[in-house]
Amino acid sequence: MADTPQMQQQALAPEEPRADGQPGDRELVERAQKGDGAAFAQLVERHQRQLYRLALRMTGSEADAQEVLQEAFLNAYQKLPLFRGEAQFSSWLYRIAANSALMRLRRKRRAPDSLSDQALELSGPRFSAEGYLEPTSSSDWSQRADERMMSGELGAAINKAVEQLPDDYRTVFLLKDVDGLSNEDIAQALDLTVPAVKSRLHRARLALREKLGEFFDAPAK
Amino acid sequence: MTSPIEHCKECVDLLGEYIEGTLQPEQAKALEDHLSLCPPCITFVRTYRATRKLCRAALVTDMPHELMSSLSSFLGKHVPGFPCSKPDSSAVAMEATADIGPKKV
Numbered sequence A: 001m002a003d004t005p006q007m008q009q010q011a012l013a014p015e016e017p018r019a020d021g022q023p024g025d026r027e028l029v030e031r032a033q034k035g036d037g038a039a040f041a042q043l044v045e046r047h048q049r050q051l052y053r054l055a056l057r058m059t060g061s062e063a064d065a066q067e068v069l070q071e072a073f074l075n076a077y078q079k080l081p082l083f084r085g086e087a088q089f090s091s092w093l094y095r096i097a098a099n100s101a102l103m104r105l106r107r108k109r110r111a112p113d114s115l116s117d118q119a120l121e122l123s124g125p126r127f128s129a130e131g132y133l134e135p136t137s138s139s140d141w142s143q144r145a146d147e148r149m150m151s152g153e154l155g156a157a158i159n160k161a162v163e164q165l166p167d168d169y170r171t172v173f174l175l176k177d178v179d180g181l182s183n184e185d186i187a188q189a190l191d192l193t194v195p196a197v198k199s200r201l202h203r204a205r206l207a208l209r210e211k212l213g214e215f216f217d218a219p220a221k
Numbered sequence B: 001m002t003s004p005i006e007h008c009k010e011c012v013d014l015l016g017e018y019i020e021g022t023l024q025p026e027q028a029k030a031l032e033d034h035l036s037l038c039p040p041c042i043t044f045v046r047t048y049r050a051t052r053k054l055c056r057a058a059l060v061t062d063m064p065h066e067l068m069s070s071l072s073s074f075l076g077k078h079v080p081g082f083p084c085s086k087p088d089s090s091a092v093a094m095e096a097t098a099d100i101g102p103k104k105v
Helices: A025-033 A037-059 A062-082 A089-107 A142-151 A153-163 A167-178 A183-190 A194-217 B008-019 B025-037 B039-059 B065-078 B089-096
Strands: none
Touching: A025 A037, A025 A062, A025 A089, A037 A062, A037 A089, A037 A167, A037 B065, A062 A089, A062 B065, A089 A183, A142 B039, A153 A167, A153 A194, A153 B039, A167 A183, A167 A194, A167 B039, A183 A194, A194 B008, A194 B039, B008 B025, B008 B039, B025 B039
16 A cells, blocks of 8 residues: 555554553554554454444345455555544444444335434433432332343343334444444444433433343243 | 533533543532432433443454464465464365465354
């Protein structure tokens, strides 16, 4: 890959050494920008799992996730000369993959016009007029989870409850609480602000908590 | 100075940031003071935490090895110098019919 003025890195703080002794992303990106395919392969190996989860959560399909991944990494390679290093490489990559997933969804006419325009019908805890929790919102089922999990009933209830979340809330919840992405990476990928990510995450958790409470309060089958 | 938290609703509103440790220390202290006097909110915190734990246990997923192999093979055809990993036996069958376009699972 040809060296261009756009590739010149700004004066950035030294990269933190990795615990595993491997080169950091910035060093690998610089090598890949100079045409080192093996360095790009290391970046792929390092980020493919998280990118797969992002693509899978956004598209809901393993086949679509695979195509998003191929497109995203190829796109990233082609745009690598434009990467200046102001953002984390992972955040930049998530954004490329998220755009690819959104375009795929729109082609299938499954995507909302805007992540923020969906009607919101989320349940949550109930409070008295004075702002105190209603007794129905304070049943303690947290200690009963393991035995019910063994039956598989709980897994089905969780899947159903998550499916019922609005798309943009579900995606944020899965990326954060299941896949472990940071709020900043999610915000970058989904083109949201960090406060919007936190708000959706909290509301999704509250809605899921209500659903799980209903499950545990129902008589066992 | 942060006002004391009197009502459960304020406590619940702050819970997301509290369990992630991103709440301002004064707000966290006010929330903990409320919790020390409010058993329903203690239960709420427990079930809120359990929700995250249970959902993660039920829904966590990893990238299939076959997909890693096919991604590596795909990029090997498009990125100069990209080293293709040796495909496993299940991926060999997939690659026999592959073209350079995205593959179906």
